[in-house]
Amino acid sequence: MKVAFLGLGNMGLPMALNLVKAGHQVQGFDLLQAQLDAFKAGGGLPVLSASDAVADADVIISMLPASRHVEALYLGNSGLLVIANPKALLIDCSTISPKVSQAISTQAKAKGFAMIDAPVSGGTAGAQAGTLTFMVGGDAVDLDRARPLLEKMGKNIFHAGASGSGQTVKVCNNMLLGIQMLGTSEALRLGIANGMDPKVLSDIMSKSSGRNWALELYNPCPGVMDGVPSSKGYAGGFGVDLMLKDLSLATENASDLDASVPLGELSRKLYEVHSQAGNGQLDFSSVFNLKLD
Ligand code: NAD
Structure with a gap:
């Protein structure tokens, strides 16, 4: 499975590296060069832009600071909902507003994408150890598609309900x-x-x-x-x-x-x-x- 991982910070970097260790091909992008270097040092494939990362990805995972970063990544003329392949599964693991999460998911569905919100608990230690708790909002069938990847990053995966419920x-x-x-x-x-x-x-x-x-x-x-x-x-x-x-x-x-x-x-x-x-x-x-x- 080809994975695009966007946001390689305190949480995203160890989460993405756990997918690499599990044998997935992971193309990672972050705005900071230091994070790209650390990703490369851990065996990941750093790329120069979000569009390079998502080009042929089966699954796109985002782990960004706040609502405004996630809105900027997914929406707008050059957002992921325009440039990515609608066959890709979208998984947003950032902690953001439930309202914003629902709104992005609704727009994603209108463009033919499957999307789940999957924020995490467990901190940086849990991200490194692959023992995070995932709280997932969205359709059960989409969570089932995501599960093999989430299981490489966490040990408790809960379906909270419809889109936004994870948030x-x-x-x-x-x-x-x-x-x-x-x-x-x-x-x-x-x-x-x-x-x-x-x-x-x-x-x-x-x-x-x-x-x-x-x-x-x-x-x-x-x-x-x-x-x-x-x-x-x-x-x-x-x-x-x-x-x-x-x-x-x-x-x-x-x-x-x-x-x-x-x-x-x-x-x-x-x-x-x-x-x-x-x-x-x-x-x-x-x-x-x-x-x-
Ligand atoms: P962080 O600030 O360390 O990392 C965020 C990364 O996203 C940064 O490296 C930044 O450069 C990058 N970024 C921002 N916009 C980008 C874009 N458009 N494209 C690519 N990269 C972009 O934050 P973190 O601690 O990793 O937290 C990420 C999310 O996880 C937050 O929503 C936070 O609330 C949540 N969270 C954090 C913890 C924790 O213990 N740190 C625990 C649970 C949940």
């Missing part, structure tokens, strides 16, 4: 994750202010009713856990600005539907303050150091 699940999940990371950080800081050792505090809470993913697997307090961003100066991982984008997707979605998400809104504001203080590129667990006046 809806992802937005709900990341709103909860953003809230959990803030709550976990707040509890740890309170314990530390009381003179507690954060490792002892974390070990006890991990076996108590406050246990959660941020505490147990991605502890935000430096020195508690090896191998996580908090113990590497908050480098790599999932950026503050990407979490801020996802919380904005959640609050915009809630406002469209008149749904109430007060904790989501408060969390969005807190990550915004943290980003504006110059921390946008750090991992989102750096919100442990959030300073409020």
Whole structure:
């Protein structure tokens, strides 16, 4: 199967390389030369444009930062819906607005393409290990076509429902994750202010009713856990600005539907303050150091 992979960033690069390792011919494109070089070093075939990548592809996968990048890639006079072969299956793995995702999918179907939204959870470690969770929106028959590839990049593949549903699940999940990371950080800081050792505090809470993913697997307090961003100066991982984008997707979605998400809104504001203080590129667990006046 010939695969075009567009967007070789923190997530896209290891995902595309897992397809290469599984024996697929993968033509990859990114706007950044450094990402193309890393793709080549891992055994992939870098190309000079999106149109070169998709020319004879059976499947086209995109992994871009946000809604506006995905709209720009697929739509317009030189977008994928014009230049790609409609026999190609389109898989967008980026986290974007459910509304935008549905709109692109509707236009894709009108031009004869099959398209699924397949955002992921599991972070860069999951992307490298090939253990991502995929949340898929679209027709079951199209997911079945995608499954052999998704299985090379992930270990849990869920069909959430119609087009855009994968994005809806992802937005709900990341709103909860953003809230959990803030709550976990707040509890740890309170314990530390009381003179507690954060490792002892974390070990006890991990076996108590406050246990959660941020505490147990991605502890935000430096020195508690090896191998996580908090113990590497908050480098790599999932950026503050990407979490801020996802919380904005959640609050915009809630406002469209008149749904109430007060904790989501408060969390969005807190990550915004943290980003504006110059921390946008750090991992989102750096919100442990959030300073409020
Ligand atoms: P990233 O910024 O590291 O990578 C995005 C890449 O897309 C960049 O290399 C950029 O140059 C490239 N790009 C932008 N426009 C392009 C275009 N038109 N053609 C080709 N390449 C283009 O971001 P990331 O961390 O890889 O995240 C990608 C998506 O996955 C985001 O939507 C993010 O929310 C989501 N996500 C990230 C994580 C994580 O832990 N980083 C986890 C789950 C989901």
